[in-house]
Amino acid sequence: MAHVVTFPNAPKSETGVMRQPLQTILHVDDDDDIRVIIKMALEIVGSFDVHQFATGQDAVEAAAGVNPQMLLLDVMMPDMSGEDVWHAITATPGLADIPTVFLTAKAEDSFSKQLREKGAVAVITKPVDPMMLGTQIEQIWQSIDHV
């Protein structure tokens, strides 16, 4: 049911260079249940190492230590929004160019367009299909030109 839109910041790589596999993901969502589902989806179905935080503040503090390869952020959160978390983490040395994927409700499609224009590599619409999420994340990772 969920669909992914990846562009224009995720050009297909034409170099064919072997890239580092995606392992570590930092995920922020204020909903406890959603965190459990996403963790299962990405650790059991996919095989990623998922570090989860319920608030943006916690995530920002821990970001440097986790050193994730990708951010997966819920858009609508109290206190710090997904976008706030993104800006704060990308201000961390070494994480400036970290690929960021947003999770957003269907009702916010114009907002997701704005996020892509601002540089998000992808926006995934909820409800997320947990059986597909791992593949989606992997495809997004493959579509990014890695430096």
Added chain:
Amino acid sequence: MQQNAHAQECNAKGSGPAETGIDSNGLTDLPFLEKVLETLQDGVYVYATDTLRIRYMNAAACARHGWTLDEARAKCISDTSATFDTKSFSRAAAPLLLGEQDAITLELVHHTGPIEVSTRLLRTPDEGDFFVSVLRDISTRKSSQAEKVQTVSTVSHELRTPLTSIHGALRLLKAGAVSELDSNTQSVIDIAARNTDRLLSIVNDILDLEKINSNKMDFSSSEMDIVECVNDTVELIAGAALENDVRLDIESDLQNAVVMGNPERIAQIVTNFASNAIKYSPKGASVRIGISGTEDGIVISVTDQGPGISEDQNRMLFKPFSQARAGDGTKRPGTGLGLAIVSAIAQRLDYTVAFKSEVGQGSTFQFRVPSHLVLCTDSRDTATVAAS
């Protein structure tokens, strides 16, 4: 029919409607039925079918335009609105003249607020043919509808978050990602998952409609290939068609067609039409998605071989929270919001939505992207592509 009889009687009363003007004191001198007409709070307009010259307007109609009846009678119906488009009027009114329809009702947004205009045909032996239009202010109706949608939308927002979790949890269970399931457990989970999907789509429909009503939906247009958009959309619903044992055929006489439009909204219309068509199709039937270039623009149509819809149901079709009774009398699951969403989207994008149906023969729903939004088309010999 009754309305026609009344109007005719009125005309037969001789002297023609009110040379006396519309002073309420003057009403005492008028024949009874004319008094009734003058007292109506709805505006009544009677005008010639050929010249569109106004023959009569009642007091409410005259007051709306600030005209006296004499002034009105020197004008045409096209003078009643600065945005009156004679060409689209003729197109809309054609079914009346052809005897295909008894009445045509349009909802319009006027600068004074939302209005509904119902038009019928009045044939007189000596004075020729007239259109009789009744204009009704529907702002109260609209605002109570909007209030209803707003309330439901607030509730829906609250429903969606927990539903998303339930949906995800069931999906993991169902796929056996948590543990192996025996067949009983599997079928119980299937029921839960199916109904969660249904609830989610209801919630999303309600939120969509509310978003349109409160001007939060994105209608921005850019250059896009509508043929490609329709093909992509049909591909996305091919799975649903397969599940219902329905075949989707795309028939396009255009190779591609660049229009000014919003792909997400167009996809939404096509998805709505096609899912309805699938829902109403008998097993093994096919649904035809047609794309054709015409003089008036590009017409996208979806035709099913379902039970059809009788004419008396057609006014229900595009109203929120209503489902028309199908020709076979069987109710299908749905919110009754899909076509209301389509109609609201089409209105914003300046697309015309139409449908044709015959009980027992199936239905065709279509929308037309008007020619001024079509940038270029590349036609080809009609080819049929089976999508599933």
